[in-house]
Amino acid sequence: MLDLIFLVVSLVFFVIAVAYVHSCQSLKGGGGNA
Amino acid sequence: MTSNGWLQIAVFFALLLLAAKPLGLYMARVYERQKTWLDPVLGPVERLLYRLTGVNPEAEMRWTEYGAAMLIFSCATLLLTYAIERLQHAIPIPMLNPQHLAAVEPYLAWNTAASFTTNTNWQSYVPETTMSYLTQMAGLATHNFWSAATGMALAIAFIRGISRRESKTLGNFWVDLTRGTLWVLLPICLVYALALVSQGAIQNLKPYDTVTLIEPQTVTAPGADGKPVTTTVTTQTIAQGPLASQEAIKMLGTNGGGFFNANSAHPFENPTPLTNLLEMLSIFLIPAGLCITLGRMVGSPGHGWAVFAAMSVLWFAGVATCYWAEAQPNPLLHGVNQRVATAGPGQSLSPGGNMEGKEVRFGVADSALFATVTTDASCGAVNSMHDSFMPLGGMVPLANIMMGEIIFGGVGSGMYGMLIFVIVTVFIAGLMVGRTPEYLGKKVQAYEVQLSMLYVLIFPLIILGFAAVSVLIPAGLSSISNHGPHGLSQILYAYTSSAGNNGSAFAGLNANTHWYNSTLGITMLVGRFLMIVPMLAVAGSLATKKIVPPSLGTFPVNSTLFTVLLVSVILIVGALTFFPALSLGPILEHLLLRSGISFS
Numbered sequence: 036m037l038d039l040i041f042l043v044v045s046l047v048f049f050v051i052a053v054a055y056v057h058s059c060q061s062l063k064g065g066g067g068n069a
Numbered sequence: 070m071t072s073n074g075w076l077q078i079a080v081f082f083a084l085l086l087l088a089a090k091p092l093g094l095y096m097a098r099v100y101e102r103q104k105t106w107l108d109p110v111l112g113p114v115e116r117l118l119y120r121l122t123g124v125n126p127e128a129e130m131r132w133t134e135y136g137a138a139m140l141i142f143s144c145a146t147l148l149l150t151y152a153i154e155r156l157q158h159a160i161p162i163p164m165l166n167p168q169h170l171a172a173v174e175p176y177l178a179w180n181t182a183a184s185f186t187t188n189t190n191w192q193s194y195v196p197e198t199t200m201s202y203l204t205q206m207a208g209l210a211t212h213n214f215w216s217a218a219t220g221m222a223l224a225i226a227f228i229r230g231i232s233r234r235e236s237k238t239l240g241n242f243w244v245d246l247t248r249g250t251l252w253v254l255l256p257i258c259l260v261y262a263l264a265l266v267s268q269g270a271i272q273n274l275k276p277y278d279t280v281t282l283i284e285p286q287t288v289t290a291p292g293a294d295g296k297p298v299t300t301t302v303t304t305q306t307i308a309q310g311p312l313a314s315q316e317a318i319k320m321l322g323t324n325g326g327g328f329f330n331a332n333s334a335h336p337f338e339n340p341t342p343l344t345n346l347l348e349m350l351s352i353f354l355i356p357a358g359l360c361i362t363l364g365r366m367v368g369s370p371g372h373g374w375a376v377f378a379a380m381s382v383l384w385f386a387g388v389a390t391c392y393w394a395e396a397q398p399n400p401l402l403h404g405v406n407q408r409v410a411t412a413g414p415g416q417s418l419s420p421g422g423n424m425e426g427k428e429v430r431f432g433v434a435d436s437a438l439f440a441t442v443t444t445d446a447s448c449g450a451v452n453s454m455h456d457s458f459m460p461l462g463g464m465v466p467l468a469n470i471m472m473g474e475i476i477f478g479g480v481g482s483g484m485y486g487m488l489i490f491v492i493v494t495v496f497i498a499g500l501m502v503g504r505t506p507e508y509l510g511k512k513v514q515a516y517e518v519q520l521s522m523l524y525v526l527i528f529p530l531i532i533l534g535f536a537a538v539s540v541l542i543p544a545g546l547s548s549i550s551n552h553g554p555h556g557l558s559q560i561l562y563a564y565t566s567s568a569g570n571n572g573s574a575f576a577g578l579n580a581n582t583h584w585y586n587s588t589l590g591i592t593m594l595v596g597r598f599l600m601i602v603p604m605l606a607v608a609g610s611l612a613t614k615k616i617v618p619p620s621l622g623t624f625p626v627n628s629t630l631f632t633v634l635l636v637s638v639i640l641i642v643g644a645l646t647f648f649p650a651l652s653l654g655p656i657l658e659h660l661l662l663r664s665g666i667s668f669s
Contacts, residue, residue: 037175037176038151038155038175040175041151041175041178041179042148042151044179045144045147045148045151045179045182045183046144048591048594048598049140049141049143049144049598052140052598052599052602053137053140055599055602056133056136056137056140056602056605056606057133059520059523059602059603059606060133060606062516062519062520062606063516063606063610
């Protein structure tokens with residue numbers, strides 16, 4: 036049971052990290068970089 | 070302090086200086102896929118690996134793709150290591166688990182998997198009684214290579230972000246990972262491991278030895294009913310294993326996870342003064358070389374040396390403070406010595422300074438130097454127990470990690486962490502003169518500064534947040550071995566070490582509890598991956614920009630002024646963020662100790 040919990044915790048963390056990649060990318064919108 | 074001690078520190082730095090340039094230039098050739106003398110041997114291996122894994126080495130990646138590839142790789146290897154730990158007892162090959170060690174329990178297995186995936190190598194366990202040879206080799210040593218190569222790849226991606234103009238890509242993660250492993254880590258480790266074996270490090274798959282003691286020892290310990298039981302011990306078990314091969318990458322990859330619990334204080338891990346010097350040098354070797362790689366790849370060798378100089382200044386300040394603090398005798402022990410205890414006629418209990426928790430083979434100077442180097446970098450290997458340092462001596466390793474481990478730093482992570490501080494420094498310099506900040510011809514704008522500050526702020530947020538909760542709840546407080554400010558330092562050090570992916574411990578904290586195993590595991594993952602993402606975003610944004618020619622208003626980043634400003638920014642950011650916590654921990658402990666107050 037604990038193995039399953041840690042599997043889910045790990046996967047959830049990395050899914051959040053991938054989502055975080057996209058949120059950092061979306062910040063770029065207002066940048067106006069030359 | 071002695072002249073001999075200072076001489077050893079000077080020799081260490083001179084050797085580092087000599088090794089940094091050739092290695093840095095070599096790494097630039099490796100990552101720019103230029104010809105090297107190892108190509109005839111490693112080229113076919115590289116091509117075979119790409120063919121087997123279906124990687125197209127010519128395909129370039131945007132920063133988001135680069136980051137996603139790194140995350141997928143890290144997630145897969147974390148789960149693989151977790152599985153190996155949980156199944157180590159079931160592998161039907163006796164030589165891979167001659168001690169018949171049981172499966173690692175889930176909390177500890179997850180903490181360890183997170184620890185080695187993130188290059189932290191925090192160890193809440195005693196390796197020789199917990200991990201089988203299979204786990205040490207296939208689960209942990211392989212991670213030492215992968216996490217180090219990942220850090221180097223990320224640093225190179227950032228450097229490409231600076232050097233490329235109007236490009237949407239930063240390279241190919243799989244190619245950088247492969248080339249860093251094959252061309253840099255493996256060849257050095259092969260030679261290094263043989264050198265360690267020549268000095269007495271072991272490398273075998275034997276069961277542990279049992280030897281008869283020349284002098285039997287009488288030990289009194291609490292029995293099952295709590296009453297003291299006295300036994301006579303006549304034998305000792307001497308742990309064995311494939312150590313040298315793991316020791317080499319443990320130091321070179323700034324991983325730091327010991328094959329044995331005593332880490333680099335163990336005579337098999339660090340047999341002689343020569344191996345001690347080699348181990349310290351190998352911690353800084355790649356991070357120092359990456360400064361030269363930076364200079365070469367961005368076309369400004371002076372900038373690489375300016376960054377190297379900033380790192381060197383901070384390193385020297387740390388080692389001088391630590392050596393000074395440890396060269397003082399413990400004032401409380403000094404009092405005991407005068408009144409009651411003597412080590413013998415004419416002998417002091419503090420020969421050369423505070424010797425508690427230090428190996429007599431290495432002494433005060435080499436212990437202070439090792440502690441400084443291992444926490445400047447994200448290594449975390451120890452040849453002395455930081456928990457036993459004098460309060461200000463112990464504050465140096467803590468403060469080194471709190472500055473973000475950018476003083477040479479972890480392999481790759483030190484360089485990209487330092488480059489984030491460079492961005493902040495250039496931004497502040499731009500504000501001072503009222504011009505748009507430029508870094509090597511790239512305009513630094515709101516997006517880069519926002520993400521750089523996100524990178525800077527995540528670190529204290531995770532450390533101070535968990536440390537604050539831990540000093541308030543029984544699950545956090547029950548693990549400390551000293552009350553008062555030293556207990557706070559133990560908790561603070563654990564979260565700082567985990568978030569900084571250092572992995573060294575203050576030794577007094579019992580971290581093998583559900584609370585610490587789970588929260589430290591989360592801290593390590595956040596401290597690694599949630600800081601990498603904004604860093605890559607900055608790199609990706611810089612890569613898309615034009616390079617404007619330097620003008621009178623351009624702030625030169627290869628000058629002494631730049632080095633001074635960079636050091637100042639690092640100190641101010643580190644000091645402002647963590648000074649209140651340090652005041653309540655090691656600084657308060659130092660003042661109380663001077664007043665004769667200590668805590669049990």
